[in-house]
Amino acid sequence: xxxxxxxxxxxxxxxxxxxxxxxxxxxxxxxxxxxxxxxxxxxxxxxxxxxxxxxxxxxxxxxxxxxxxxxxxxxxxxxxxxxxxxxxxxxxxxxxxxxxxxxxxxxxxxxxxxxxxxxxxxxxxxxxxxxxxxxxxxxxxxxxxxxxxxxxxxxxxxxxxxxxxxxxxxxxxxxxxxxxxxxxxxxxxxxxxxxxxxxxxxxxxxxxxxxxxxxxxxxxxxxxxxxxxxxxxxxxxxxxxxxxxxxxxxxxxxxxxxxxxxxxxxxxxxxxxxxxxxxxxxxxxxxxxxxxxxxxxxxxxxxxxxxxxxxxxxxxxxxxxxxxxxxxxxxxxxxxxxxxxxxxxxxxxxxxxxxxxxxxxxxxxxxxxxxxxxxxxxxxxxxxxxxxxxxxxxxxxxxxxxxxxxxxxxxxxxxxxxxxxxxxxxxxxxxxxxxxxxxxxxxxxxxxxxxxxxxxxxxxxxxxxxxxxxxxxxxxxxxxxxxxxxxxxxxxxxxxxxxxxxxxxxxxxxxxxxxxxxxxxxxxxxxxxxxxxxxxxxxxxxxxxxxxxxxxxxxxxxxxxxxxxxxxxxxxxxxxxxxxxxxxxxxxxxxxxxxxxxxxxxxxxxxxxxxxxxxxxxxxxxxxxxxxxxxxxxxxxxxxxxx
Numbered sequence: 001x002x003x004x005x006x007x008x009x010x011x012x013x014x015x016x017x018x019x020x021x022x023x024x025x026x027x028x029x030x031x032x033x034x035x036x037x038x039x040x041x042x043x044x045x046x047x048x049x050x051x052x053x054x055x056x057x058x059x060x061x062x063x064x065x066x067x068x069x070x071x072x073x074x075x076x077x078x079x080x081x082x083x084x085x086x087x088x089x090x091x092x093x094x095x096x097x098x099x100x101x102x103x104x105x106x107x108x109x110x111x112x113x114x115x116x117x118x119x120x121x122x123x124x125x126x127x128x129x130x131x132x133x134x135x136x137x138x139x140x141x142x143x144x145x146x147x148x149x150x151x152x153x154x155x156x157x158x159x160x161x162x163x164x165x166x167x168x169x170x171x172x173x174x175x176x177x178x179x180x181x182x183x184x185x186x187x188x189x190x191x192x193x194x195x196x197x198x199x200x201x202x203x204x205x206x207x208x209x210x211x212x213x214x215x216x217x218x219x220x221x222x223x224x225x226x227x228x229x230x231x232x233x234x235x236x237x238x239x240x241x242x243x244x245x246x247x248x249x250x251x252x253x254x255x256x257x258x259x260x261x262x263x264x265x266x267x268x269x270x271x272x273x274x275x276x277x278x279x280x281x282x283x284x285x286x287x288x289x290x291x292x293x294x295x296x297x298x299x300x301x302x303x304x305x306x307x308x309x310x311x312x313x314x315x316x317x318x319x320x321x322x323x324x325x326x327x328x329x330x331x332x333x334x335x336x337x338x339x340x341x342x343x344x345x346x347x348x349x350x351x352x353x354x355x356x357x358x359x360x361x362x363x364x365x366x367x368x369x370x371x372x373x374x375x376x377x378x379x380x381x382x383x384x385x386x387x388x389x390x391x392x393x394x395x396x397x398x399x400x401x402x403x404x405x406x407x408x409x410x411x412x413x414x415x416x417x418x419x420x421x422x423x424x425x426x427x428x429x430x431x432x433x434x435x436x437x438x439x440x441x442x443x444x445x446x447x448x449x450x451x452x453x454x455x456x457x458x459x460x461x462x463x464x465x466x467x468x469x470x471x472x473x474x475x476x477x478x479x480x481x482x483x484x485x486x487x488x489x490x491x492x493x494x495x496x497x498x499x500x501x502x503x504x505x506x507x508x509x510x511x512x513x514x515x516x517x518x519x520x521x522x523x524x525x526x527x528x529x530x531x532x533x534x535x536x537x538x539x540x541x542x543x544x545x546x547x548x549x550x551x552x553x554x555x556x557x558x559x560x561x562x563x564x565x566x567x568x569x570x571x572x573x574x575x576x577x578x579x580x581x582x583x584x585x586x587x588x589x590x591x592x593x594x595x596x597x598x599x600x601x602x603x604x605x606x607x608x609x610x611x612x613x614x615x616x617x618x619x620x621x622x623x624x625x626x627x628x629x630x631x632x633x634x635x636x637x638x639x640x641x642x643x
Contacts, residue, residue: 030068037064037073044080053078075104075113082120091124091363098124115144115153122160128235131164138164151535155184155193162200166207172540172579175204180583183622183638195224211248213590216240216626216634235264235273246287255284275304281322291324295331381477485622518542521558521576533566535575542582550639553615554578554587560612561635569593569633584640597628 040061047054058080082097102117118141118402125134138161144245145153182197202217218241225234242257262277282297298317305313318337325334476620518539545551558576565571571593579586612635614621621639 011508033064033068034070034073037061037070037077040064041076041080044077048083051084055084058084065113071104071108072110075101075108078104079113079117079120082124086120086124089127091128094124095121111144111148112150114146115150118144119153119157119160122157126160126164129167131168134164137159144149151188152185152190152193155181155188155190155197158184159193159197159200162204165198166204171204171207175201175208176579176581176586178204179586180581181637183584183640186622191224195221198224206244211244212632213243213588213634218244230266232270232273235261235268235270235277238264238278239273239277242284246284246521249287251287253286255281258284271304271308273299275308275310278304279313279317279320282317284323286320290316291328293323295321302372315412334625369556393624412507456574479565516542516545516580517554520551520555521578524555524559525562525576528562528566533571535562535576536574537576537578539578542578545586546580550585550641552621553619554585554639557587557612557615557637558589560609565591565593565633569595571632572601580641582641585640587635587637589637590632592632595631595633596628597629598625 009171030439040057044054044057044061055166056078061073062077062081064070065077078097078101081095082101085091085094085097098117099118099143102114102330104119105113118137122134122137122141123242125131125137138157142154142157142161145151145157155512158177158181162174162181165177166174167169178197178200182194182201185193185197198217198220202214202221205211206214218237222234222237223419225237238257238261242254242261245251245254245257258277258280262274262281265271265274266467278297282294285291285294285297298321301313301317304310304531305317318340322334322337325331325337518537522537525537528535546554560575562576565574569591571591574591577586577588613623616639617635621637625633626636627633
């Protein structure tokens with residue numbers, strides 16, 4: 001132990017000697033200048049939310065980097081100049097800065113920064129509504145983020161691609177991007193991004209005219225907002241769900257959510273959006289044909305909106321009251337209110353123009369002051385940096401000695417943790433292998449039984465049926481009862497043969513082996529009586545056969561889910577959707593049955609649901625249920641595909 005500490009002390013002293021050897025004057029100046037440029041870029045990064053302050057640091061970093069020939073510093077400064085231009089809506093200028101930065105980062109072979117530069121260019125093209133170029137640069141960024149294994153960057157690109165395709169009206173493709181985006185941010189455990197992804201998925205489902213799915217994901221957003229505890233954000237989420245319920249004529253549910261949004265805005269003392277809640281409650285009552293309550297809430301909205309000058313709500317409220325007067329044959333009052341609403345619209349337009357002029361004036365004055373302050377602050381920071389550098393030598397020596405002692409302890413501890421992690425990983429792998437082996441054994445047994453039934457029992461029953469037919473045809477049965485008995489025997493034998501064939505095909509459908517997943521699923525659902533359960537199947541990206549294990553697992557999952565619906569759900573409609581893209585397969589099964597309590601799935605789930613869970617987990621997929629009593633069931637499964 002003493003020898004180890006002696007060695008450690010010698011290494012520390014040697015490090016300090018090397019550290020204190022002075023560089024020649026030119027090298028010292030270059031190093032110091034690069035540190036100052038990096039410091040300026042770091043200050044610019046910290047001011048991302050204050051673009052007028054950020055550009056001051058970025059401009060100085062750019063000028064110094066250009067003079068010193070410091071490529072990395074120049075590229076970073078160009079990136080921040082692009083961010084500033086983008087914030088000021090100068091998207092063409094922003095793209096030029098980003099492309100200049102991209103050229104330098106490409107020369108430096110900095111894959112992460114190349115990915116970021118492509119993403120920035122894609123974002124600017126997105127804001128210019130040039131979506132093909134946005135998608136082109138987004139896909140290029142995606143390639144580099146995957147190369148450096150950056151799930152956050154990859155997720156941001158997928159979200160951008162989803163938004164671009166969503167705006168172009170391709171909601172199905174957007175939905176696939178949003179699901180992949182969600183899968184990545186779930187891995188990163190970034191709650192803000194997870195909430196954003198759920199919100200985008202809900203929007204896509206809303207556009208695809210699937211309100212139940214949209215509300216399901218909006219409510220997931222709601223769960224995150226409740227957890228964060230921001231009353232204003234919570235109020236907005238309640239308000240969005242209420243508006244969606246109103247759009248599908250579920251006005252009582254809409255009213256409930258708008259009442260909740262009112263409570264949240266009251267707690268946040270957010271008078272602006274509280275006036276919106278009053279208006280939405282009034283609108284819900286109007287749609288429920290409760291005119292008296294509607295007028296009462298509209299008046300509350302008017303009073304609050306007048307007090308805080310929320311002209312938009314005043315305009316909408318007068319318009320709704322005008323419609324109520326018109327339906328009551330009070331045309332004079334209706335016309336007067338409509339006139340006021342139109343005047344409010346003109347006031348909004350004039351107010352917006354005035355506001356823009358004032359904002360520009362304020363920004364101009366603020367920018368002049370900030371430039372002066374920034375120059376003073378910059379000089380002070382440079383002086384402070386020089387002072388800190390002089391004091392850093394002694395501190396460095398103390399830190400190195402302390403770190404040396406700490407490292408010796410941590411190395412031992414790290415080795416111990418590694419061993420524990422290896423044991424856990426091995427146990428997990430063994431468990432996965434066991435589940436896979438059980439499922440494979442089950443499939444092998446199904447095939448063996450199906451083959452035995454078809455080749456053994458099937459051939460025997462077929463021969464017996466032929467022999468009995470031949471015997472009955474040769475014997476002239478005079479007795480009517482004997483004739484009926486013979487016919488019943490033939491019928492029972494024929495029925496047994498058909499039942500045996502049906503069981504054999506269910507255990508191992510030929511269509512799955514010969515034609516693939518789509519044909520096998522279609523053949524299976526075609527056997528379900530349409531009068532009892534109407535099933536729709538939609539697939540995309542399944543032109544080529546999948547891996548046999550994946551196809552078999554998905555077929556069994558669908559088979560199990562459909563059987564559960566037939567036995568327990570009391571549903572009349574069932575929708576099955578299978579989407580495949582290069583990253584994975586999304587399977588959605590939705591019915592309009594009686595539903596069940598999702599919280600009880602893991603505690604009291606039957607064999608069917610456990611089989612589904614085991615098959616999904618064996619493929620390292622994700623499984624989600626959404627169901628409530630009386631509201632049907634949505635099963636969403638995502639299975640990744642290894643490249």
